[in-house]
Amino acid sequence: MNNLSRLAIAALIFGGSISTASAAGVITGITASGPGMGTFDIMSNTNDPNVLDLSKTFDSVNPIVLTFTVGHTTGGSGNPYTVTEAITNNTGQSWTDFHFAISEPTSGDQGDVFTNFESSTLSGFTLDAPTSSGPRNLNFTGALADGGTATAAFNLSPFDPGAGNTSTFTLTQVPTIPEPETYAMLLAGLGLMGFVAKRRNNKQDT
Template identity: 70%
Template sequence: MNNFSKIVMAALAFGGSISTASAAGVITNITESGAGLGSFDFNIDEANRALDLTKTFDSVNPIVLTFTVEHSTGPGNPYTVAEAVTNNTGQNWADFHYTIGEPDQGQGVVFTAHNSSTLSGFTLDQSSGPRNLDFTGFQAAGTTSDAAFTISPFDPGQGNTMTFTVTQVPTIPEPETYAMLLAGLGLMGVMAKRRNNKQSA
């Protein structure tokens, strides 16, 4: 084998080793802000591409999580997210919403397979999409719901860092909803009383 053949073989072998390593966006930090914030904690398991989040709302105002992403090599997207959301607002919730805020320097942060996202006590609305998760259901004051979803940040490139946000906000039932609920309960009470009166007659 001549020297040229050896160089070509070495280049192919080297190129093959490079092609097996993939570029990836790696989440390195998460910070929190917002008027609704009571407490927040997180753990990043980079080996398994997993995030474990715990959050307490002290009011129904939004909480914004800011994710810092850096360039790395290794396994690609997505990150699996498990989140415990505690309602410490003193009010029952009827809806809960997640919205991705894209970074200025690029697009492509999404909830991967968003239709598989879950929040205990809630149902995912059809209005949901790759950058928003809208849930309808019920979470009583003083309780915790568990969320599960996947998220895919993009690789900002060698030597670069980027951030994106996920805004979370609960909503409470409208006063008309409470009025309708009370009216329905009152009607059921009247019907039950009539039924009892007929049985006793």
């Protein structure tokens, strides 16, 4: 094989890698549904199409599901997306945990992920250890009072469905609240503390 042939093959390989690298999945639509649904808004970001500013309100502690439609692009904007979300608690109860989970309609699909998931944040909460959080699940522990708003920030990479194709994936979000047993134990503890304090006061009076 002469040097010219080697150069031609190298150019083809290099050119192919460039075109593959510049192709990406692009989010073309987002809808929201679910029993916890209060309100949902998408704030347009004309400065950077790879930044998504979302806002949602939970009216109950049931899940809200965001469905993303993904298309294909060659060159231009694509992966990854920087997502910020304002999440408002309008459930009448304080939250102690919050969870994000990606799922896809085709079993075994693993293409839609949280990029650099360890850097994901939710104000007032701490990301759980990698044993319970990962590229497709974000689990946070913290607190958000009724009427409060927390801000989430994470990177999202949609799977490229290929030229002429579209795909969807869902992002389910759900808060959790203290279990009734926890409230019962807390009230029992407070009651016991009050009883002990009252006995001490009675002894001092006598």
